[in-house]
Amino acid sequence: MKKLLAIFFMCLILFPISLVAQTTYWEETFTSPPPGWSLDSNWYFSNWSRALRLDGYTALVNYDVSAISPIFSLPDNPVDLVITQYIETWAGAVDEVATIGIIVDGTPQELWQYEIIGGDWGVEGGEDITFSLSDFAGEDIQLQFRSYGSSINNFNSWTIYNALVTGSLDNDMAVTEIAGPTHLDQNQQGNWTVTVKNPGLLAQDDYTVKLFKHDGLEIGSIQSTILLEPNETADFDFSWTPSEIESTVLYGQVILGTDEFTDNNTKNHYLRVNSETQQLNVLILDNDNYSYYFPPETGNYIGCEGGIVETLELNGIESTVVTALPANLSSYDIVFVELGLWCLG
DSSP states (O other): OOOOEEEEESOOOOOOOOOTTOEEEEEEOOSSOOTTOEEOTTEEEETTTTEEEEESOSOOEEEEEEEEOOOEEOOSSOEEEEEEEEEEOOTTOSSOEEEEEEEETTEEEEEEEEEGGGOOBSOTTOEEEEEEOGGGTTOEEEEEEEEEEEEGGGOOEEEEEEEEEEEOOSSOOEEEEEESOSEEETTOOEEEEEEEEOOSSSOBOOEEEEEEETTSOEEEEEEEOOOBOTTOEEEEEEEEOOOSOEEEEEEEEEEOTTOSOOTTSEEEEEEEEEOSSOOOOEEEEEOSSSOEEOOTTTOOOEEHHHHHHHHHHHTTOOEEEESSOOSOOTTOSEEEEEOOGGGOO
16 A cells, blocks of 8 residues: 655745955855844844844834844954845934944944934845954954834834855865756766856966765866966866765865865755656645745745745656645655645645
8 A cells, every 4th residue: 555645834945245356254144044143122033035134113212232143253364244234214213323343252342333313224125334354353253233222113124134254365265056956866877067266366276176975975076277366267067877866965175275264165066866767746735825935045935835846846856736635645655735824724
């Protein structure tokens, strides 16, 4: 007898600035709620705008509220902090302010202050503001976004879309992308392209590019003499035929003997290896009362059943979406019952 797997979902989320010659040391995109942040009243992570946000709708008087990042380390060379943000205000502002700062050894140090009485700051969708962190090179720091004043009702909203710490090194190489299939059949050859970039200040022409499977299996290695000037990229092609049925990860790596920052030397790529002969018959019941959401992986506004469909497609699995269950489910290997957001179904 065929076994039927029924899975109930609230909503499935898919799991797997142009800067010249600069390396990204730390970044928070807020596409999903990041761990380790401390949020006071009226601060929250917005799934809708995919941002850190302060709202003035809940009344606070004589307020002082902050959002503080986890501790992270700065490199020894000079770096910049780039914040992408938008401040929207009301006409009744009195003395309310927004500040950006860092905390070093528990001591706050303000980098920027904006008086809300000055009106909106930036553009909707985010505008960059940059600060030098050269005085704090080598330190362990936290970011602090703070607002205080007479009434937060005079402060419509503060939306922070991205926080980025960048710097320049003489010698640095990075893997920026791996392009290729996310699913193959067993014993089917796949081809992947590893893109390498030179974010450093000096040209490079002696480095190695490799592609691995997650268990350390080396798929290929290329010793390159292609000259890459600062900010230039090059593509390197690899082929591999998987023999085992599994879900795995491939990762590209670039190796430079004089590399001064290795955190950007690798990048991952998901791969599902399916059976050559057995195909799954999958049914999705769309019972979500027209629930939609923004998946952080793509940012596309889709129905919640779309998250399940996209995940199955990533794995090379076809599915059928219905709004009412068939009387007989015996022909299906898996049935997803999708109820949407907040139990709207």
